[in-house]
Amino acid sequence: MRTLGQMSVEQKKVMGPALNSLKNELAALVETRKTVLEGAALNAALASETLDMSLPVRADTGTLHPVMQVMEEMAVIFADQGFAVAEGPDIEDDFHNFTALNFPPGHPARDMHDTFFLKPDENGDKMVLRTHTSPVQIRTMMSQKPPIRIIIPGRTYRCDSDQTHTPMFHQVEGLVIDKATHMGHLKGCLMDFMSAFFETDVDVRFRPHHFPFTEPSAEMDVRYERVGDEIRIGQGDKWMEILGCGMVHPNVLKNCGLDPDEYQGFAFGMGVDRLAMLKYGMPDLRDMFAGDGRWLSHYGFSPLLQANLATGLS
Numbered sequence: 001m002r003t004l005g006q007m008s009v010e011q012k013k014v015m016g017p018a019l020n021s022l023k024n025e026l027a028a029l030v031e032t033r034k035t036v037l038e039g040a041a042l043n044a045a046l047a048s049e050t051l052d053m054s055l056p057v058r059a060d061t062g063t064l065h066p067v068m069q070v071m072e073e074m075a076v077i078f079a080d081q082g083f084a085v086a087e088g089p090d091i092e093d094d095f096h097n098f099t100a101l102n103f104p105p106g107h108p109a110r111d112m113h114d115t116f117f118l119k120p121d122e123n124g125d126k127m128v129l130r131t132h133t134s135p136v137q138i139r140t141m142m143s144q145k146p147p148i149r150i151i152i153p154g155r156t157y158r159c160d161s162d163q164t165h166t167p168m169f170h171q172v173e174g175l176v177i178d179k180a181t182h183m184g185h186l187k188g189c190l191m192d193f194m195s196a197f198f199e200t201d202v203d204v205r206f207r208p209h210h211f212p213f214t215e216p217s218a219e220m221d222v223r224y225e226r227v228g229d230e231i232r233i234g235q236g237d238k239w240m241e242i243l244g245c246g247m248v249h250p251n252v253l254k255n256c257g258l259d260p261d262e263y264q265g266f267a268f269g270m271g272v273d274r275l276a277m278l279k280y281g282m283p284d285l286r287d288m289f290a291g292d293g294r295w296l297s298h299y300g301f302s303p304l305l306q307a308n309l310a311t312g313l314s
């Protein structure tokens with residue numbers, strides 16, 4: 001190419017295009033070869049840079065979040081009572097979150113739940129961030145035949161924020177459907193759960209309440225006492241509300257295609273974050289989701305110690 005300058009005009013006319021096409025040909029060959037060599041290098045790296053999954057985990061990095069820990073503990077206790085785990089989507093439609101659960105159209109509870117609505121679709125229908133885990137009751141009853149015995153752990157959302165409320169929080173729902181399930185089963189199941197969870201004798205009481213999807217409905221309180229900054233469960237003369245529960249409403253059974261003359265059952269729903277605060281003594285719910293490494297290393301749990309009933313939950 002450098003000699004082109006000294007050539008005559010006629011020579012340039014011939015040699016210019018010839019040299020150019022030679023240059024392009026060489027560039028293409030270099031490019032092809034480069035691709036081949038890069039591919040070979042990648043294959044060699046993939047073959048040699050293996051990850052040994054059998055290496056022991058470094059136990060000094062990372063902790064299990066208290067919410068995860070408490071969910072594991074609950075799953076272990078309920079598994080012992082014969083419950084399986086079911087899950088559902090965080091983004092729900094109006095039918096599963098409200099209508100099928102016997103919330104009449106325009107019922108104030110739809111707003112009382114401080115619902116987060118998504119943008120309406122072309123028909124004007126709005127999906128919601130589920131306000132409770134109860135829609136998974138519907139999904140389960142519509143897809144499985146009784147007997148049903150499930151817990152439903154998961155995230156729930158309400159537009160609310162203060163010391164004891166966060167816009168995202170966690171619930172564990174329970175659902176039992178069978179032919180002769182009654183309120184006594186509900187009470188026994190929850191009383192046993194509370195004593196196992198708090199690892200001490202827990203005194204509970206049931207108060208009449210209202211939920212559209214259960215009849216009769218109740219709230220359950222646990223006895224507690226405040227000693228200085230500390231909350232002690234199982235003693236004292238104060239009562240703390242801890243969960244909602246009741247017998248599944250016949251309309252809900254019907255909405256799921258079950259015959260209320262054949263089947264009946266109970267359901268309950270409890271706040272996981274609240275139970276974690278009570279058991280492990282965290283003062284402010286909002287800290288749970290601030291992602292502060294100091295908080296996490298203080299309140300977190302070893303990822304290697306699995307909760308189990310034989311050696312203790314935590």
Ligand code: PHE
Pocket residue numbers: 131132133134173174211214244245246267268269270
């Ligand atoms: N879904 C209710 C709530 O979030 C709790 C509940 C569940 C009550 C199941 C009764 C039965 O407030």
